[in-house]
Amino acid sequence: MLAQPIHHNNPFPFFYVDAAFSDEQCAALELLFLQDSAWQHRDGAFYRCSLSDVTEYIPATFQAEVLGRMHEITGLPLVGRVVVTAQRMLPGQAIGIHSDRPLLGYEMARLVVQLNRHWQIEHGGVLELFATPDSAAVFRVTPEHNKAFGFLLHADSYHSVTPVTQPRQTVVFNFWHKANTPELAEHLQALFDNVRFSELPTALNAVATAAELSLPEATTFRAGTAAVALQRWGYDEPTIVAGYQHSTGLSNCTTAPAETYAAVLLADWVAFLYRDSFDLTRWLLLQRELEGMAPFARLMPIWQLCLPE
Numbered sequence: 001m002l003a004q005p006i007h008h009n010n011p012f013p014f015f016y017v018d019a020a021f022s023d024e025q026c027a028a029l030e031l032l033f034l035q036d037s038a039w040q041h042r043d044g045a046f047y048r049c050s051l052s053d054v055t056e057y058i059p060a061t062f063q064a065e066v067l068g069r070m071h072e073i074t075g076l077p078l079v080g081r082v083v084v085t086a087q088r089m090l091p092g093q094a095i096g097i098h099s100d101r102p103l104l105g106y107e108m109a110r111l112v113v114q115l116n117r118h119w120q121i122e123h124g125g126v127l128e129l130f131a132t133p134d135s136a137a138v139f140r141v142t143p144e145h146n147k148a149f150g151f152l153l154h155a156d157s158y159h160s161v162t163p164v165t166q167p168r169q170t171v172v173f174n175f176w177h178k179a180n181t182p183e184l185a186e187h188l189q190a191l192f193d194n195v196r197f198s199e200l201p202t203a204l205n206a207v208a209t210a211a212e213l214s215l216p217e218a219t220t221f222r223a224g225t226a227a228v229a230l231q232r233w234g235y236d237e238p239t240i241v242a243g244y245q246h247s248t249g250l251s252n253c254t255t256a257p258a259e260t261y262a263a264v265l266l267a268d269w270v271a272f273l274y275r276d277s278f279d280l281t282r283w284l285l286l287q288r289e290l291e292g293m294a295p296f297a298r299l300m301p302i303w304q305l306c307l308p309e
């Protein structure tokens with residue numbers, strides 16, 4: 001299964017396998033397109049296809065085997081959650097250039113398996129990869145039967161699918177990073193429910209006003225979100241101000257007491273994740289900065305979700 005993956009880093013990290021599964025496994029996946037399941041039809045300006053969640057039809061043992069291979073191939077700490085989607089494209093349909101950022105609680109990696117017997121180049125449906133949304137394709141992956149394409153989701157993972165002249169069948173396996181789970185998303189949605197920056201301590205007013213005059217709104221808005229996290233975790237005014245300044249880049253807290261340092265870093269991370277997306281590089285930095293530090297009592301719930309063992 002998924003033997004001898006061929007890795008590439010340009011235009012973003014991905015791999016492909018020419019013969020992903022056994023004939024028996026492919027035949028079982030092809031049956032998914034005959035199931036009487038609900039299909040969602042997308043007919044937008046750039047995304048035209050039909051999708052169906054077929055996870056329930058995939059044996060747990062097969063899901064676990066694919067998950068294990070994806071863990072080995074990507075090196076990512078993936079949780080035991082797999083969602084499988086069948087995708088069908090009909091003649092004339094295409095998917096425009098886009099990237100799939102791993103937003104809060106979203107999947108981190110995908111494996112796309114093609115199930116198109118007797119595919120010919122004139123059938124179209126080629127997966128194209130781009131360095132930017134305005135550039136020419138850097139790499140092309142043909143939808144030949146049993147070929148698999150795997151990649152990590154991030155803001156610059158630009159790709160598209162060329163128009164098809166024959167039906168195109170694809171099964172997509174979705175995988176979650178252990179530090180960006182739906183459970184974390186639920187926790188942060190509750191943490192930041194009914195946010196009002198006016199409720200932040202007055203000690204922050206002068207600092208925030210000065211920052212707003214010189215920094216982008218997105219930066220100060222995220223810093224305000226970090227301050228809210230610290231306030232709702234029960235920290236005092238100096239810590240809240242320190243967290244705001246850290247998130248704006250106006251200062252750092254490397255000389256602060258251990259708990260203040262940990263709280264500020266975690267607040268900065270959850271604010272970024274909540275307002276932007278999961279960034280693997282930033283998460284690895286957070287993990288390295290807090291490595292070896294014992295979780296503090298009031299930070300325990302968020303620590304366990306953001307930095308699970």
